[in-house]
Amino acid sequence: MSTSLTAHGGALAFEPGYADHAADALRNLRGATEAVDFELEHHPDSAAIARLGFWIYLMSDCLLFAGLFATYSVLHARTAGGPAPHGLFELPYVLAETTFLLVSSFTCGLAMLAMGRRSRGATLGWLAVTFVLGLTFVAMELHEFAQMIAQGAGPDRSAFLSSFFTLVATHGLHVTCGLLWMAVMMVLVVKKGFTPATESRLSCLSLFWHFLDIIWVGVFSLVYLFGVS
Amino acid sequence: MSVANEVIVGHAPHGAAHARARGAHGGHGTRRSYVIGLLLAIALTIAPFGLVMSHSSAGTPLIIAVFALAQIGVHIVYFLHVDRSEEQRWNLTALLFTAIVVCIILGGSIWIMHNLYSNMMPGSMG
Numbered sequence: 001m002s003t004s005l006t007a008h009g010g011a012l013a014f015e016p017g018y019a020d021h022a023a024d025a026l027r028n029l030r031g032a033t034e035a036v037d038f039e040l041e042h043h044p045d046s047a048a049i050a051r052l053g054f055w056i057y058l059m060s061d062c063l064l065f066a067g068l069f070a071t072y073s074v075l076h077a078r079t080a081g082g083p084a085p086h087g088l089f090e091l092p093y094v095l096a097e098t099t100f101l102l103v104s105s106f107t108c109g110l111a112m113l114a115m116g117r118r119s120r121g122a123t124l125g126w127l128a129v130t131f132v133l134g135l136t137f138v139a140m141e142l143h144e145f146a147q148m149i150a151q152g153a154g155p156d157r158s159a160f161l162s163s164f165f166t167l168v169a170t171h172g173l174h175v176t177c178g179l180l181w182m183a184v185m186m187v188l189v190v191k192k193g194f195t196p197a198t199e200s201r202l203s204c205l206s207l208f209w210h211f212l213d214i215i216w217v218g219v220f221s222l223v224y225l226f227g228v229s
Numbered sequence: 230m231s232v233a234n235e236v237i238v239g240h241a242p243h244g245a246a247h248a249r250a251r252g253a254h255g256g257h258g259t260r261r262s263y264v265i266g267l268l269l270a271i272a273l274t275i276a277p278f279g280l281v282m283s284h285s286s287a288g289t290p291l292i293i294a295v296f297a298l299a300q301i302g303v304h305i306v307y308f309l310h311v312d313r314s315e316e317q318r319w320n321l322t323a324l325l326f327t328a329i330v331v332c333i334i335l336g337g338s339i340w341i342m343h344n345l346y347s348n349m350m351p352g353s354m355g
Contacts, residue, residue: 221297
């Protein structure tokens with residue numbers, strides 16, 4: 001069984017036309033996005049299917065974060081004689097970060113409502129507000145990291161700090177990717193308006209953004225509040 | 230490109246009606262649901278922060294956990310609009326399955342590592 005599978009895999013990889021097909025596929029990438037537009041226009045169900053597929057990605061991302069939360073829970077007391085959560089975290093600063101992300105989740109929802117009304121200006125406006133709030137969150141987080149590293153509380157100091165930086169920076173990286181995606185979507189809305197494809201993508205983006213806010217609720221509760229209490 | 234655009238422009242009124250119908254069925258909720266969600270989330274954020282910052286009594290970890298779970302619930306209902314309707318059934322199923330797996334990963338890791346630590350660390354023997 002396993003030998004026949006290997007042989008089949010080998011045949012697939014070395015089939016002469018295979019590389020040409022791949023190159024054709026790349027050349028036709030532009031055509032492919034049009035095909036997606038067409039597909040979404042003529043099969044209303046495929047928007048719902050895309051949404052469900054993206055939802056399943058979010059659930060798997062949730063498991064990734066569960067692993068990081070578990071790691072942090074296990075290692076949070078292993079400070080190796082270095083800084084402990086109590087003297088390190090500034091709760092008012094974290095509360096401000098939390099507020100920016102929470103309000104950005106709300107404005108992202110308002111952008112989706114504006115999309116439902118087909119109001120391009122309002123959608124772009126609320127997306128821009130969401131983008132600025134998200135950017136402020138990321139900037140505050142980077143500032144906090146820089147301050148901690150300057151104090152000698154970098155990720156290499158102890159198991160507690162390694163797990164802290166891995167968990168919080170993974171969330172920050174997700175938010176940064178969300179910001180890039182949001183910028184691309186704003187350009188797409190300006191250039192193409194509301195096509196079924198842009199609507200489907202914006203609706204996935206809003207799911208992603210709300211999901212990241214939920215992860216942040218876990219972060220500020222488990223890391224900052226538990227740490228300081 | 231141009232053909233695709235013509236098709237879309239040609240169907241725009243139908244598309245708009247369809248989008249409105251989806252909106253009404255809770256795809257993106259209503260302004261009211263977002264406002265309620267925001268107010269509840271702000272309350273559920275400020276309460277545990279206030280509790281910890283005022284250095285109040287024992288039992289705080291449990292209270293923080295209750296507030297966190299409540300806020301996650303609020304976000305799921307009012308921002309992600311997951312409900313028990315027909316079209317959300319698979320989303321809800323996947324969410325519940327994920328919740329179970331998250332509990333196993335978190336609870337299992339903490340339980341195992343706690344036992345490992347208390348049984349294996351030098352100095353804690355006997």
